Amino acid sequence: MxxxxxxxxxxxxxxxxxxxxHVNGIRVQEETKGHVLNIDIPINGLVRSGENVIxxxxxxxxxxxxxxxxxxxxxxLRLKMVNKSSEEKEEFSLGELVYKSPEIGMLGxxxxxxxxxxxxxxxxxxxxxxxxxxxxxxIDKDLEYPGAKRFSLSINMPTPFPEWKFFKSEDITDPRxxxxxxxxxxxxxxxxxxxxxxxxxxxxxxVDSILPYFKERNDEMDIAMYLPSGSYEDKLSxxxxxxxxxxxIFDELELEYSFPNVTSNKKLVWLxxxxxxxxxxEEETTFTEYxxxxxxxxxxxxxxx
Numbered sequence: 666m667x668x669x670x671x672x673x674x675x676x677x678x679x680x681x682x683x684x685x686x687h688v689n690g691i692r693v694q695e696e697t698k699g700h701v702l703n704i705d706i707p708i709n710g711l712v713r714s715g716e717n718v719i720x721x722x723x724x725x726x727x728x729x730x731x732x733x734x735x736x737x738x739x740x741x742l743r744l745k746m747v748n749k750s751s752e753e754k755e756e757f758s759l760g761e762l763v764y765k766s767p768e769i770g771m772l773g774x775x776x777x778x779x780x781x782x783x784x785x786x787x788x789x790x791x792x793x794x795x796x797x798x799x800x801x802x803x804i805d806k807d808l809e810y811p812g813a814k815r816f817s818l819s820i821n822m823p824t825p826f827p828e829w830k831f832f833k834s835e836d837i838t839d840p841r842x843x844x845x846x847x848x849x850x851x852x853x854x855x856x857x858x859x860x861x862x863x864x865x866x867x868x869x870x871x872v873d874s875i876l877p878y879f880k881e882r883n884d885e886m887d888i889a890m891y892l893p894s895g896s897y898e899d900k901l902s903x904x905x906x907x908x909x910x911x912x913x914i915f916d917e918l919e920l921e922y923s924f925p926n927v928t929s930n931k932k933l934v935w936l937x938x939x940x941x942x943x944x945x946x947e948e949e950t951t952f953t954e955y956x957x958x959x960x961x962x963x964x965x966x967x968x969x970x
Contacts, residue, residue: 681738690930720817
C-alpha cells in the first residue's frame with residue numbers, strides 16, 4: 666500500500682437529523698437544524714493502522730422528543746477509500762453506519778454494515794490475506810443530553826500512514842464538570858500562551874517566528890496528502906503573509922472568551938467558539954480564520970490538526 670496513493674473520505678448523507686459526526690473521536694461535521702447534507706470529507710489525517718471508529722451522536726427534537734421528526738429522516742456515514750494511483754481512481758466502501766426513522770425500520774439501523782472480516786479489492790496490490798474487520802454496531806445511551814444516543818462502528822484496517830502523534834498524546838482534562846473559571850485556568854491557559862506568541866508575531870509581520878509552532882501539523886499533513894515536504898508550511902506562510910500585506914485586522918486575544926472545546930477522545934482541544942487567530946479585511950466585510958487545535962505532551966501544548 667505504501668507505493669499507492671490511498672485516500673480516505675467520510676461520506677455523509679443526512680436529512681432531518683440533529684447530529685455530531687466523528688472519526689476516531691474527532692468531530693468532522695455537525696448539524697442542529699436537520700438540513701439536507703451530501704458531502705465527502707477527506708480524513709487521511711485522522712485514520713490510522715488498526716482500529717478506526719466512525720460514529721454519530723443523535724439528539725432528539727424538542728417538539729417530538731424523538732430522534733427523527735418525519736418518516737424519511739435518516740443519516741448515513743460511509744468510510745471510503747480511493748486508490749488514486751489506479752487509472753479509474755477506484756472508490757471502495759469499507760463500511761457504513763446508518764440510522765433511519767423507526768417508521769421505516771423498527772431499530773433504525775437495519776442497513777448498517779454487518780460485522781465480519783472482509784477482503785480488499787484485488788486492484789490494491791496488497792499482500793495476500795490482507796483483510797479488514799468490521800465490529801458489531803455499538804449504541805451508547807449514556808450521554809449527558811436526555812434522549813441522545815451515540816451509534817458507532819469500528820473498522821480495523823491497515824493504512825499507508827505512520828501513527829499520527831495525537832493518538833498517543835496525554836489526555837486533556839474534561840471541561841464539563843469544571844466551572845468556567847476552572848476551565849480557563851486548567852485547560853485554556855497553556856494553549857492561550859502559544860496563541861499569544863503567534864498573534865504577537867503576526868502583529869510584528871514576523872511570519873518566520875510563527876511557522877515553528879505549526880511544524881508537526883504541517884509535516885503530518887504533507888505525509889497524509891502525499892505532498893513534498895514543506896508544502897503545507899509554504900501554504901500557511903503564504904496565507905499569513907497575504908493577510909498581513911492586505912492589512913487585514915487581527916482581532917485582539919481575550920482569555921475570558923477562550924473557553925476550551927475538547928474532543929470526545931480527550932486528545933485535542935481548541936479555544937473559543939471560532940478560531941482564536943482571526944482577521945478581517947479593512948472594510949470588515951470578509952474574514953480569514955486560522956484553526957489552531959492543540960494536543961498535550963510532557964506538559965507542552967503542540968498544534969496538531
